[in-house]
Amino acid sequence: MSQVQFEDAVIDLNEGESVLDGLLRSGIDMAFGCKSGVCQSCLVEVTEGVPPAAAQKGLNDAQTALGYMLSCQCRPEQAIRVKRIDASTQMVSSEVLDKQWLNENVLRLRVRSELNYRAGQYITLWRNETLARSYSLASHPESDDFLEFHIKVIPDGQLSPWLANEVMAGNRLSLQGPMGQCFYTATSPDQPLLMAAIGTGLAPIYGILKDALSQGHYGPIDVVLGARESNGFYLLDELADLAHQHSNLTIHVVSQADLPEDQDNIQSVQADLYDYCNELWPSLKGYRVFLCGADSFVKKLRKQSFLAGADMGDISADVFIPAGG
């Protein structure tokens, strides 16, 4: 059993329990979001003891040098002392510009901010000092003068309904980040690219796609979008326009149920998405693959892509961890 010390409290951690869960169990009010090492909302500073490597995975050099760690990923083998960090030092402010529904459940949120990022990365958005959620960026830093997010609104969630119903243009929001390694690099502009997403996985794919096209990628690009039903798709007009402008881009819309109305420059197919990918790309040797969406989708298609010959180093993923909206 190991111990965590926090302010005046000394807490014995249960077997396999994280520092965050131990602190929460003891009634200490801690900030957290995903509990999966993604959103960085649970950062604390280690003042005594050595954090396990897993607790600093994904942090930048400055955060590591400051002794920060992710309390949700820390299961220490020895006693450790931590303290709260001033979360505001990790945040940048933004101003809400615009909200628009993209389909029944997905809200487009645009904000103005000085935050530097790469297309395809994600940020953590804070509602208050203890409540945060991560969202991927759909905007492209060189061509958009705003940050764009596609928010799946979960009716009984804590943050997404607040964004949908209470946050207005002109309000200020605190952002933290950017984070994530799922972005385009212009090292092989002739390489075939396969980009696949379900749901709001389109957000990072949209940013990555705009980045690849703006950097002059001329190899074939296939974007495969999956949804349970036709009303789960969005931004199809914008994607059709891009396909119209770029002859190397093909957009595939795949669902086992009903499909959106036919439109030029979009290939709509009634099929199982995994079977469809298997059929169209029996070999992915030499491809760069981007996968964005729910954990189960990314895991399955990552394995399938690898088995089809894609190099693991050429598969980038943005995995959405459910955090309750």
Ligand code: FES
């Ligand atoms: S990274 Fe710890 S709660 Fe998200």
